[in-house]
Structure formats: C-alpha cells, structure tokens
Amino acid sequence: MNPEFNYIAPLNLNSALKILSASKSRAKILAGGTDIIPGFHIGSKRFSSTELLIDIKRIRGLDTIKEYKNFVEIGACVTFSQLSESEIIRKYFPLLAKAAETIGSVQIRNRATVVGNFVNNAPCADSVPPLLVYDAKIQIQSLNRKREISLQKFLIKSYTTALKKNEIVTKILIPKPEPELKGDFYKLGRRRAVAISRISLAVLMKTKNSLIEEIRIASGAVTPIGTRLYELEKFARGKAANSDTFKELSIQLGKKVLEITGLRWSSEYKLPVLQQTFYQLLEKVSRDEI
Amino acid sequence: MKEKFNVVGKPVIREDGKAKVTGQAKFADDxxxxxxxxxxxxxxxxxxxxxxxxxxxxxxxxxxxxxxxxxxxxxxxxxxxxxxxxxxxxxxxxxxxxxxxxxxxxxxxxxxxxxxxxxxxxxxxxxPVLNDPEKALNEDSPLIHPEFGSNLIVHHPLRKGDIEKGFAESDFILEQTYTTPHIEHAYLEPxxxxxxxxxxxxxxxxxxxxxxxxxxxxxxxxxxxxxxxxxxxxxxxxxxxxxxxxxxxxxxxxxxxxxxxxxxxxxxxYTREESILESYKRHPYRMHYKVGYTKDGKIKAMKIDILADGGAYCSMTPFVTWRSVVQATGPYEIENVWTDVRGVYTNNPYTGAMRGFGSPQIIFAQESLMDDIAVHLGITPDEIRRINGYRQGSITASGQRLENHEVNLLKVLDTACNETNFREKWIENEKHHNRRIPTIEFKENILKRNLILSKNEFINPDDIIKKGIGLAVSFRGSSLGAEGIDAAASYLSIQNDGSAYLLCGLAENGQGMRTAYAIIVSEILGIPVENIYYLEMTTAHIPDSGPTVASRSTIMGGGAVKNSAEILRKRFEDFLKDYWKLNENDLIVFENNEVYVKGKENLKLSFPEFANLAYKNGICLSSIGWYPGPKIHWEEETGHGSAYFTYVYGCQVAEVRVNIITGEVYVDRVTAVHDPGKVINLLGALGQVYGGVTQGVGYAIFEELDKHNGLPRELNFDQYIIPTSKDVGEIIPIFVEGKDEFGPWGAKSLGEPTLELTAAAINNAIRNAVGERYFNLPVNLEEVLLKRKLRPEDLKRGSL
Structure with a gap:
C-alpha cells in the first residue's frame, strides 16, 4: 500500500537539490521507481516512511550517455534499455550492456535506471559487478558541493550507500578500458527472464605470453553486496592463464565467499555452483581471447 | 458421420480477441x-x-x-x-x-x-498446527473440523483381480514414491x-x-x-x-x-498477495507405487497408495482424488490393481480444482516409473508402452471396456515418436552418462561435505550440457464422469435479417468456447461466424448447465449448441419443403450465408432473405438445445464402473538440455500429440496446447508454493516462479482426430490433457540426459543437483 507522500518533479537539478536540502529526512529520490513502488507495495520499512518523492526524470541532461576522449558518462536517468541499445556502451563496456539486457523484463528495463540499481544496492544488483570491473566512479551533488567517489567506496553494505540525505547521484563516469582487456558477465537466475540473480560474476582479463597480466573480478548476489575481489586478482596476476590456474582461482573464490557469508541455507547449492560457473567463465574468457 | 466441413476445423480468430488486446473488454474491476x-x-x-x-x-x-x-x-x-x-x-x-x-x-x-x-x-x-498430511490420520493429531470426527475427507479404493497373485507372477518388483507440491493457478486477473x-x-x-x-x-x-x-x-x-x-x-x-x-x-x-493467500491450490500428492512386471515387460500388478493434502477445507478434494483413482494406473491394461487414494484435512491452504484435476500428479509418477521399468529391462520407453498400452476393447482398472470410441493411445504414441525421431535420439543420449552430476551424492549432511571443490571436481566446459528426450502418454475421461449430473443447454435466436444471438449455459473462461460454439452454428446453418453475437452470460437467461470444468465445454456445451442449431435446421427444412414444394429426396443446403436446393439453382435464397421469409410465415426462429451425457455408473466400495462415457488420448515428447553444473533445465522442444476428437477451431486448439504445455513446464521445473506454518511463502510472482516465453522453446501441436459418437461430430476434450503430460515427459527427458531419476516436483535447480529442496528458515526478506 502506498504511504501518503508529496510528489514533486523539478525541471532542473538545482531546484531538485534545493528541495532536497530544504526537506527533512523523509525525502526520496525517484527515478525509474522500480524499487520504490514495489517497496511501497510490500510495506518495506526503507520506503514506508517516505513523505516526499522527488522525481528527477524530467530534469534535462540526466538521461544521456556521453562519450569523451578517455571516459564515458552515464546520466542518473539513463535506463537499462538505453544502456543495452547504446553503441558506445556496447563498444567499450560489453559486460555492462550484457548485464543490462538480462535485467527484469522489457517493461522494467524501460523504466529502471542504472544509477537507481546501485543506489538501492541490493545484493543482486546486476549492473554492479560490471561497473566495478570497469572501475566506475560516480559523481554526487548537493546544493553546495560536487564530489566524485569510486563505486566500490560508495557501496557500504546491502541497501546502504555513502549517499547523504541532501545528495543526488548525478552521473557515472567510466574510464574506457584498454582494448586488450577481454571479459564476460555471467548471471544465474531461477529462470531465463524476469529473474533475480542468484549468482552474478564479471571478469576482465588480459594475458601476455600465456600469463595473466591483468585481471579484474567482481561478484554479485553471492556476496552481501556487489564486490571487487582484489585479493583474488592479486593472487592471479602473473600466473599462467590455464585451466589449473582457473580452477585454483575458482577454489579461492569459493573460500572467500564462504569466509564472507558463512554457511547459509543456500550454501550447499550456491557454493559449488559458484566455483563451477566461475571456472567456466574464466575458461570462456580465455578461449575467446585465443 | 459428416466428413466434409465448411467451418469446423478451420483456424478462426476468437470473437473476443480484438477487444481483449485493445483493452476494450470489460473485466470485473472495470x-x-x-x-x-x-x-x-x-x-x-x-x-x-x-x-x-x-x-x-x-x-x-x-x-x-x-x-x-x-x-x-x-x-x-x-x-x-x-x-x-x-x-x-x-x-x-x-x-x-x-x-x-x-x-x-x-x-x-x-x-x-x-x-x-x-x-x-x-x-x-x-x-496445535497440522501441516504434514502424513500425520493427519494419526490418533494424536489435532482435528481440523472436529464435527466430522476425522481428518479423512475421502477414501477411494479400487480393487481389481488378485494383487498378491499378480506380484507372485512377476519377475521383478519396482517400488517408488513420488511427491508433487502446492501449485498456484496464477491467473492474470486477481x-x-x-x-x-x-x-x-x-x-x-x-x-x-x-x-x-x-x-x-x-x-x-x-x-x-x-x-x-x-x-x-x-x-x-x-x-x-x-x-x-x-x-x-x-x-x-x-x-x-x-x-x-x-x-x-x-x-x-483482491491484491495478488490476498489472492495467493486465500485462494485454493492444486493438491500436493504423495504417491507410493509398487509395480510387478515380467522380464518381457508385461505389467502384472500395480499397488498404489496416494495421499492428497486437502488443506483446510474439503472443496473439490473428493472429485479430484476420484479422477486420480480412475486414472492412477495410466493407460495400461493391468490384471491386478489395488489402489487407495485418500484426501485429508490439514492447516495448509485448501486445495481444489485446477487444470488437470488429479491427473498431472499421477501421470508424473506413473509415467516416470514406466520409463524406469523400460531402462531396467533394456528396452526403449515407447516399447514398454506398446506392450502394455490400451487398445481397442481394452479393460481399464475400473473394469470399463473401451469400445465406443477410437482408442488411439498407440496411434498418438507412434505419431509422436515418428515426428521426433524419438527412439534414435533416446538411445544416443543414453550413451552420454559418462560425466554425472557431481553434487548429488553429498545430500546426507552438509557439514560432512566440504563445499570447496577439489580440482578434479571441475567439469570440462564441453561436458556441462547433457541432452535428453522423454515421453509421457495418458488417457483421460472426458467431462464430469460419475462425479455428477452432466448436461448442458444452449439458446439460439435467428433475427429477421439473418444475424443471430447465441448463448450457452457454460461460461467463457478464456478457453475460446464462444468462438467454438459460433463455428458449430455456422457449420449447421451456414450463418457466417461474424454474424453470430454471443450473449452476455447471466444465470437469468439460460438453463443451469453445470460448471465449466473438466474440459467439458466443447463436448457438452458444443453438443447443446449443435442440438439448438439442428432443431432450427429441421424446422427450416420442413418449412422450405412445403414452401418450395420439394420432393422427399431433395437436399437443402445451408452454407456461406445461403440456403438452396442441391441441383435446383432457381431455388436459392440468401440466409437474410430466408430468415425474413420464415419470420413472415410465422416460423419460430429461436430454439433451446439440450445435451445430456449418457448414463454411467460407479461403485464406490470397489472402484468398479464405467467412470466416464468416453476418453481422449495424448502423448507428449520433451527435448531438454540439462546443465549439470547449475542444475538448469532448458526445455528446447515439446511435441504434443493429442486426440481430442474432432477439432472445432484449429486456432483455439493450438492455443490450448501452447498454454497447457507452458503451464506444464512450470509444473515440471519451476513452480512450488511452499508453506511456513501453513502460510504461503510465495505471495507474489517475484517469488512464485512461472515460466516466461524465454523458458519454453518450440511447441509443436499435432492432432490425431479420433472418431466418437459423443460430442459435436465427435469433438471431445483438449484443455487439460495438454497440461497433464508435460512434467512427466520433461522428467523422463532429464533422466535420459543425466541418468538420474527425480521423484519430487519441481525438478528445480537444487533438486537437479542435490535431489532435495533448500529453503530459508524464515520468511524474512532482505529488501524489507
């Protein structure tokens, strides 16, 4: 059931920020609404006390994807449909395009925004692992201040971020990766569409002389939030890019996840499957490159 | 029997289609x-x-x-x-x-x-709460409705032959237990x-x-x-x-x-949550089968014990379980049968009618075990069914001789096998069980197993996908059978301009009944389908025709509609014979909105002209049709009788790929061969198959309404998983139209048969792929890898 709230749709960022800073603590930013509206319906405590919804969808300039020399900028109102159809994203960030294609249904992708996905910060947010391996930064604005922060630092714990009450995430900034970095995104759900991820993984890898020169690994759904696995990356660098290493990495990933989450009701299924699917993913990325 | 049709059997777009896709149709909340x-x-x-x-x-x-x-x-x-x-x-x-x-x-x-x-x-x-149906009949269990003195809602026994003698004559005995879960109907409109x-x-x-x-x-x-x-x-x-x-x-x-x-x-x-919370579900069954068979594959004896969770109220449990007792052996002639089906009260959501009505459960069990018998004997699944399957004149478990209709079981089986190249694929797939599912053996105790893999447990990328093909067959009694009174009425009224009103006492539940009825009238009177206006269904305007259930609208309502059109046709012919002064042998034809005498081209009227003429001559242009089902009988104590007055037959073949590291089952193709009798609307029949198979895929690998102390865990479709169009591959419907004396031109039933076979066929295909038999629906990710379900301990949700 919807709580009683006021709704306002400012036409520019400045007035949105003004309204936000003037309002007390019960204001929420509304973009696609695909988390907030169902949140209302299930009586989620995160949303039920909302007194003001500030809809940023009508703010001009927030719904564009822009290419610069070294990076690409994704506005706060860019939807998953826009993302998966964007030539720029498909060219430079294929993992992100792939993740975007697998989210929800056509209707959800037409409304849901990438920024909303990680501001909500559910453990299963599909855009997070790709954004993490691409070293995405985000720009945050309040009435008096503009700041940039890496996505990894922004995400604190499930459903919690570093966003302050008076701030709005305005854009994502992603550096163009070096072309030698090849990778893939993997998602396992209970069905092949409109599925909440049970496992999501993103990998970027660069090999040289059959050795792993650079690797970036991020997980979602199996960790409390989308997480970059730096220790694992460090362990992998310099190792031979072969099945034995990939198995070893998969085992390390299994151990790491077990260490983070402990045994859960789903572990008996998820942990072996995580290791197997991660191994498959590494094999696939490595084979694609050859 | 009529052989050539003008409208019947053609693809006709349903009369409510446009209104529904353009949002004009008025649903209750409108x-x-x-x-x-x-x-x-x-x-x-x-x-x-x-x-x-x-x-x-x-x-x-x-x-x-x-x-x-x-x-x-x-x-x-x-x-x-x-x-x-x-x-x-x-x-x-x-x-x-x-x-x-x-x-x-x-x-x-x-x-x-x-x-x-x-x-x-x-x-x-x-x-005290009673959630486990197995405990419902224990002395110390709480009584849900103390006024009935027991939690037993119903017990249907069936006894045929001498069960112990049958087991003694068998070379092998197979005993298996299967279970199925609560299933939500998941209608779009709450x-x-x-x-x-x-x-x-x-x-x-x-x-x-x-x-x-x-x-x-x-x-x-x-x-x-x-x-x-x-x-x-x-x-x-x-x-x-x-x-x-x-x-x-x-x-x-x-x-x-x-x-x-x-x-x-x-x-x-209702909101979706209220709908799922309060509405009834499909019955969960626990089914124990003991089967005796010879080394030649002849089944000698079948002992079946079935327990159905009726939940908190009786609802349709006695009738649902009755269909189960009639059909529990499957379409196999078996001399010695001993079946008990019981329905019991619990504090779970109550269970009642759902598409299939007591058949999807038993078909899942009986068709799975038939495959296991075939595997054990080293023959193919189609062979074991040919050895035991019903033929013309076969006697069912309840002692009914199948003789008044074409018994097409083996014909649908052969058609499906030929169409899919079943035998060759099945034998080929059986050769690829070299790398089995790695996790199954560790189901006993999670702590005993180190969940971290060793290097030799990783599976080569080329080995993770296994192909499988499986089939299932069924026979199904049409309409209500010995459940109750079985008759339907229809009202047909021709207007002076040749257009018509039509209404039947059954209800349009989305199955396309109204269009099928208009086709029947069109076939008999030559009125174009689009000139027939189907009236709004209200109880004030038409005789009580019983419930719209049991796939009975075509066979029963269609029979009534045909009767009302034939009453008018006879009346019109009598009038024309007199008006045109025809001989006894003159043949009057009603087709394409015209009435004429065969061979006498000058005696011809457009149907509107005719209607006006008949009206002016004081002919009544309206009729009430009635179609009563033939008498059937049933002896409750022994399970003997002519349970249904006719039957339909089906065979579905499922082709799947199983991912042995994730437990995913991809349903690539389902070939659905059905004998529904005469097909009335080809498009409607195809639609029934597409929908039924899709629901069957859900039953096979996704759907399960789990309970926490009687409360459904899955109150909306974020958690109750039904298949999307991406989860079901190609569906190939094929109709084998058997002849029957009942129903309009022998048209019988299709709605439920399309759903009841799919889960069993998929389960057999999974076995063919990975060499493992699964006993508990749904065969979801965890079931495939662990042979059990994993569930959170409470109802907490992170997103709250």
Whole structure:
C-alpha cells in the first residue's frame, strides 16, 4: 500500500537539490521507481516512511550517455534499455550492456535506471559487478558541493550507500578500458527472464605470453553486496592463464565467499555452483581471447 | 458421420480477441456503479485457533467505516461448500488456515480500510498446527473440523483381480514414491466481484466468476433468497484454470451480504498477495507405487497408495482424488490393481480444482516409473508402452471396456515418436552418462561435505550440457464422469435479417468456447461466424448447465449448441419443403450465408432473405438445445464402473538440455500429440496446447508454493516462479482426430490433457540426459543437483 507522500518533479537539478536540502529526512529520490513502488507495495520499512518523492526524470541532461576522449558518462536517468541499445556502451563496456539486457523484463528495463540499481544496492544488483570491473566512479551533488567517489567506496553494505540525505547521484563516469582487456558477465537466475540473480560474476582479463597480466573480478548476489575481489586478482596476476590456474582461482573464490557469508541455507547449492560457473567463465574468457 | 466441413476445423480468430488486446473488454474491476463502496477483509495471524472474541472497538467509530460485516450478518447458511459444507463465509468458530477471513470492513476509501483492518482485535486460543498430511490420520493429531470426527475427507479404493497373485507372477518388483507440491493457478486477473442490491428484484452480482450457476446456489443459500432473485453475471474473465470457483462463490456471498446490509453496490477486489493467500491450490500428492512386471515387460500388478493434502477445507478434494483413482494406473491394461487414494484435512491452504484435476500428479509418477521399468529391462520407453498400452476393447482398472470410441493411445504414441525421431535420439543420449552430476551424492549432511571443490571436481566446459528426450502418454475421461449430473443447454435466436444471438449455459473462461460454439452454428446453418453475437452470460437467461470444468465445454456445451442449431435446421427444412414444394429426396443446403436446393439453382435464397421469409410465415426462429451425457455408473466400495462415457488420448515428447553444473533445465522442444476428437477451431486448439504445455513446464521445473506454518511463502510472482516465453522453446501441436459418437461430430476434450503430460515427459527427458531419476516436483535447480529442496528458515526478506 502506498504511504501518503508529496510528489514533486523539478525541471532542473538545482531546484531538485534545493528541495532536497530544504526537506527533512523523509525525502526520496525517484527515478525509474522500480524499487520504490514495489517497496511501497510490500510495506518495506526503507520506503514506508517516505513523505516526499522527488522525481528527477524530467530534469534535462540526466538521461544521456556521453562519450569523451578517455571516459564515458552515464546520466542518473539513463535506463537499462538505453544502456543495452547504446553503441558506445556496447563498444567499450560489453559486460555492462550484457548485464543490462538480462535485467527484469522489457517493461522494467524501460523504466529502471542504472544509477537507481546501485543506489538501492541490493545484493543482486546486476549492473554492479560490471561497473566495478570497469572501475566506475560516480559523481554526487548537493546544493553546495560536487564530489566524485569510486563505486566500490560508495557501496557500504546491502541497501546502504555513502549517499547523504541532501545528495543526488548525478552521473557515472567510466574510464574506457584498454582494448586488450577481454571479459564476460555471467548471471544465474531461477529462470531465463524476469529473474533475480542468484549468482552474478564479471571478469576482465588480459594475458601476455600465456600469463595473466591483468585481471579484474567482481561478484554479485553471492556476496552481501556487489564486490571487487582484489585479493583474488592479486593472487592471479602473473600466473599462467590455464585451466589449473582457473580452477585454483575458482577454489579461492569459493573460500572467500564462504569466509564472507558463512554457511547459509543456500550454501550447499550456491557454493559449488559458484566455483563451477566461475571456472567456466574464466575458461570462456580465455578461449575467446585465443 | 459428416466428413466434409465448411467451418469446423478451420483456424478462426476468437470473437473476443480484438477487444481483449485493445483493452476494450470489460473485466470485473472495470465495472463501477454510483454509490459503490469497497469491502476489505480482516484476517488474523493465526494458522489454527479458536476464535474467542472479535473486538472492533478501535475502529468501529472511524469515519471511514460505513459498516462491518461478519458471520452474525448471515441470514442463511454460515458455512458453504460445493461438496461438504465446511467452509465459513466468515470464520466464527475457528481459524483453520492463514487465509481465513473473520470480517469485512465496508467504506469508500479502500486504502484506509486496509489500514483499519489491521486494528481489529481478534482474541484467539491457539491450537496445535497440522501441516504434514502424513500425520493427519494419526490418533494424536489435532482435528481440523472436529464435527466430522476425522481428518479423512475421502477414501477411494479400487480393487481389481488378485494383487498378491499378480506380484507372485512377476519377475521383478519396482517400488517408488513420488511427491508433487502446492501449485498456484496464477491467473492474470486477481479475484473481483461486485454485488448490486435490486430491492424487491433481489441481487445482481458481476464478477470474475468461473461457474455462475454454482455461485448463484451458494449466494442464495447464504442470503436465504430463492434462486431466481440471485442474478449472477460473468464479466470477461482474466484466466481461471479451475481457480475461480469456490473462492469466487464465497466472495460473491460476502459482497451480497454487505450489499444487502448497506443497500449499496459493494466491490471486493483482491491484491495478488490476498489472492495467493486465500485462494485454493492444486493438491500436493504423495504417491507410493509398487509395480510387478515380467522380464518381457508385461505389467502384472500395480499397488498404489496416494495421499492428497486437502488443506483446510474439503472443496473439490473428493472429485479430484476420484479422477486420480480412475486414472492412477495410466493407460495400461493391468490384471491386478489395488489402489487407495485418500484426501485429508490439514492447516495448509485448501486445495481444489485446477487444470488437470488429479491427473498431472499421477501421470508424473506413473509415467516416470514406466520409463524406469523400460531402462531396467533394456528396452526403449515407447516399447514398454506398446506392450502394455490400451487398445481397442481394452479393460481399464475400473473394469470399463473401451469400445465406443477410437482408442488411439498407440496411434498418438507412434505419431509422436515418428515426428521426433524419438527412439534414435533416446538411445544416443543414453550413451552420454559418462560425466554425472557431481553434487548429488553429498545430500546426507552438509557439514560432512566440504563445499570447496577439489580440482578434479571441475567439469570440462564441453561436458556441462547433457541432452535428453522423454515421453509421457495418458488417457483421460472426458467431462464430469460419475462425479455428477452432466448436461448442458444452449439458446439460439435467428433475427429477421439473418444475424443471430447465441448463448450457452457454460461460461467463457478464456478457453475460446464462444468462438467454438459460433463455428458449430455456422457449420449447421451456414450463418457466417461474424454474424453470430454471443450473449452476455447471466444465470437469468439460460438453463443451469453445470460448471465449466473438466474440459467439458466443447463436448457438452458444443453438443447443446449443435442440438439448438439442428432443431432450427429441421424446422427450416420442413418449412422450405412445403414452401418450395420439394420432393422427399431433395437436399437443402445451408452454407456461406445461403440456403438452396442441391441441383435446383432457381431455388436459392440468401440466409437474410430466408430468415425474413420464415419470420413472415410465422416460423419460430429461436430454439433451446439440450445435451445430456449418457448414463454411467460407479461403485464406490470397489472402484468398479464405467467412470466416464468416453476418453481422449495424448502423448507428449520433451527435448531438454540439462546443465549439470547449475542444475538448469532448458526445455528446447515439446511435441504434443493429442486426440481430442474432432477439432472445432484449429486456432483455439493450438492455443490450448501452447498454454497447457507452458503451464506444464512450470509444473515440471519451476513452480512450488511452499508453506511456513501453513502460510504461503510465495505471495507474489517475484517469488512464485512461472515460466516466461524465454523458458519454453518450440511447441509443436499435432492432432490425431479420433472418431466418437459423443460430442459435436465427435469433438471431445483438449484443455487439460495438454497440461497433464508435460512434467512427466520433461522428467523422463532429464533422466535420459543425466541418468538420474527425480521423484519430487519441481525438478528445480537444487533438486537437479542435490535431489532435495533448500529453503530459508524464515520468511524474512532482505529488501524489507
């Protein structure tokens, strides 16, 4: 059931920020609404006390994807449909395009925004692992201040971020990766569409002389939030890019996840499957490159 | 029998198609009336408890409350039920399941009422909860309805031959136990009903009602009105699949009680969560089979023990389980059969009619074990079925000889096998069980297993996908059988310009019945389908034709429609013979909107001209058709009798790929070969197959309504997983049209057969792929890898 709230749709960022800073603590930013509206319906405590919804969808300039020399900028109102159809994203960030294609249904992708996905910060947010391996930064604005922060630092714990009450995430900034970095995104759900991820993984890898020169690994759904696995990356660098290493990495990933989450009701299924699917993913990325 | 058809069997676009896809069709919630108010339910948090007191003091003076209704407002029967009167309209003695409603708040602001509903204080004395049907008949288990003295709702025995002798004559014995879960109908439109008080003229009810005549009976009993003062009108229905029967009757009654108390129109509309919480489900079954067979593959004896979880109310449990007892052996001639099917009360959601009606469960068990027998004997699945399958003149388990129709079991089997190249693929797949599912063996104790893999456990990328093909066959009794009275009526009225009104006493639940009926009239009278206007279904305008269930609308309602058209045709021919002064041998033809005499081109009228002429000559242009089913009999003590007056046959072949590291099953293709008798509307028949197979895929690998202390865990479609179009590959329908003396030109049933086979076929395909037999539906990710389900311990959700 919807709580009683006021709704306002400012036409520019400045007035949105003004309204936000003037309002007390019960204001929420509304973009696609695909988390907030169902949140209302299930009586989620995160949303039920909302007194003001500030809809940023009508703010001009927030719904564009822009290419610069070294990076690409994704506005706060860019939807998953826009993302998966964007030539720029498909060219430079294929993992992100792939993740975007697998989210929800056509209707959800037409409304849901990438920024909303990680501001909500559910453990299963599909855009997070790709954004993490691409070293995405985000720009945050309040009435008096503009700041940039890496996505990894922004995400604190499930459903919690570093966003302050008076701030709005305005854009994502992603550096163009070096072309030698090849990778893939993997998602396992209970069905092949409109599925909440049970496992999501993103990998970027660069090999040289059959050795792993650079690797970036991020997980979602199996960790409390989308997480970059730096220790694992460090362990992998310099190792031979072969099945034995990939198995070893998969085992390390299994151990790491077990260490983070402990045994859960789903572990008996998820942990072996995580290791197997991660191994498959590494094999696939490595084979694609050859 | 007629061989050439003008309209029957052709693809005809359904008459309601355009209105439904353009949003013009009016569903129950689209109806609004002046002064209309809303009814919102009050429930408790209990699963099983005695109601001591209901305290409205905190809300009764709230300005949003117009009135409150509960059991005290009911003038007629306080408890209803289609078979056993055990379900209160408003609970007043006990809560027996979490969906139970104790009262309804009436007011103009539905949202406010929902908040106020939480403030009603219901004083309860909690009782021990019974969730496990296995324990329902234990001495020390709580009685759900103490007035019946036992939790046993029904027991259907069937005894044929000498079971012990049959086992003694067998070379091998196979014993297996299968289970199936609660299944939600998942109709697109949640329940909605409006009751409009009409003063002296009674009450008018419009709703998403599957069976208007049943709803009328229940409402009349509850408000103590004669039947003719309760007018039930069916709105366009957004899906039912058997699910808008009992609950819609009760919601109609609640709305009626409130409308009479307030003298205002009252609307009740459910959210998805309320719908899943309170509506009935498909029965979970536990099925134990013991089968004796010879080394040649002949089944000598089958002993079957089935337990159905009826949940908190009786509902249709006696009839659902009766179909199971009739069909439990599958379509196999077996000399010695000993079957017991029991339905019991628990505190779980109650279970009732759902597409399939007691057949999807038993087919899953019996068709899985038939494959295991074939594997054990080293023959192919089609062979074991050819050895034992019904032929013309075969005797069923209940002693019925199959003789009045074409027994096409082996024909559908052969067609499906040829079409899919079944045998060759099956044998090839059996060779690839080299790398099996790695996790299954560790199901005993999670702590015993190190969940971290060793390097030799990783599977080579080329080995992770296994292909499988599987089949399942069934026979199915058409219509109600010995469940009850089986007859239907229709009304056909030709207008002076040659257009027509048509109505049947059965209800359009989305199955495409209205279009099929228009085709039947068109075939007989030559009126174009688009000139036939199908009237709105209300109980005031047509004789009671029983419920629209059991895939009976084509065979029974179609029979009635055909009868009404034939009455007119005979009357028209008699008139024309006289008018045109024809000889006995002259043949009058009605086709393409024309009437003419064969061979006499000068004797020809357009149908509109004819209609006008007949009207001016005082000929009645309207008729009431009636189609009674033939007599059947059943002996309850022994399970003997002619259970159904005719049967249909089907064979489905599923082709899957199984991912042995994730447990995913990809359903690539389902070839569905059915003998529904004569196909009336080809497009409608195809649609039935596409929909039925898709629901069957859900039953096979996704769907399960799990309970936590009787409360459904999955209250919306984020958690209750049904297949999307991406989850079902190609569906290939093939019809083998068997001849039959019943139904319009031998048209019988298709709706339920399309669903009942799919899960069994998929389970057999999975076995063919990975060499493992699965016993518990759904065969979901965890089941494939671990052979058991994993569930969170509580109902907490992270996103809350």
């Amino acid at each position: 109806y609004k009336f002046p002064n209309m108010i809303f009814g919102v339910m009050v429930r408790t948090k209990a699963t099983h408890a005695i109601i001591k007191k209901i305290d409205y003091s905190e809300i009764e003076n709230d300005k949003h409350i117009i009135t409150i209704v509960d059991a005290k407002d009911i003038k007629g029967l306080k408890k209803t039920g289609l078979i056993r009167k055990d379900q209160p309209v408003f609970a007043f003695e006990k809560i027996v399941t979490p969906g139970d409603v104790v009262a309804m708040l009436l007011g103009e602001d539905e949202d406010k009422l929902r908040l106020l509903a939480k403030k009603v204080k219901v004083e309860l004395e909690e009782l 329940e909605c009903v409006i009751a409009i008080p009409l003063g002296e003229k009674g009450i008018h009810i419009i709703g998403s009602i599957q069976n208007p005549f049943t709803a009328r009976r229940i409402v009349a009993e509850v408000i103590n009105y004669p039947l003719n003062k309760v007018k039930i009108e069916q709105a366009e229905l957004g899906g039912s699949f058997g699910g808008k029967d009992d609950l819609m009757c009760i919601l109609s009654a609640r709305a009626a009680v409130a409308a009479l108390k307030t003298n205002r129109p009252v609307k009740i509309r």
